[in-house]
Amino acid sequence: MKTITIKKIAIVVLGMAFVALANLGRAQTVIYTDNFDIPGITSLDGSDQTGRHTGLFATNVLGRCGGIQFTITSSNLNVFQTGGGSDGRMRFAASTNVSGTWDWASGSAGLVITTAGGAD
Numbered sequence: 001m002k003t004i005t006i007k008k009i010a011i012v013v014l015g016m017a018f019v020a021l022a023n024l025g026r027a028q029t030v031i032y033t034d035n036f037d038i039p040g041i042t043s044l045d046g047s048d049q050t051g052r053h054t055g056l057f058a059t060n061v062l063g064r065c066g067g068i069q070f071t072i073t074s075s076n077l078n079v080f081q082t083g084g085g086s087d088g089r090m091r092f093a094a095s096t097n098v099s100g101t102w103d104w105a106s107g108s109a110g111l112v113i114t115t116a117g118g119a120d
Contacts, residue, residue, distance in 0.1 A: 029116040030055040031090075032106075034063050036075045044070040044077065045098075056112055061102050066091040080091065 032055040041047045044065050068088030070076045080088045086089070092102040103109060 029113070032057045032061050032115060034077075036072050036077050037074060038075070040071070040073045041068070042071050044072060047072060056116060057102075057109065060109075061092050062095050062098060064091050064093050064098060065089075 024051055031052060034049070034052050035054075037052055040046060044063060053059070066089040068080050070080065070090075079089075081088070082108075088091060093100055094102050104113070
């Protein structure tokens with residue numbers, strides 16, 4: 001292989017790497033956010049979530065506690081750990097069935113995400 005050809009290949013590879021690096025951390029579509037913009041409250045699950053969400057699934061998904069009840073203070077979600085070391089976790093439920101969990105990957109949700117260009 002000629003030196004000129006190798007240089008051209010190297011330039012193309014470097015160019016592709018720069019393009020890939022420039023796009024890191026840029027989500028294509030907002031799927032779901034919660035701004036936790038409410039006064040201090042002792043229960044995420046019991047909080048009024050009206051108007052706090054944005055994104056493709058703003059009206060379909062509710063944030064819920066998993067394992068330990070979380071609080072919200074000064075628009076910040078407080079994720080706790082019990083004295084025994086059990087971690088709390090955030091889970092998501094359909095707004096129509098808060099006892100279940102939201103399936104991000106299949107059914108209508110998966111189709112909406114794929115159609116919107118995915119998410120990073």
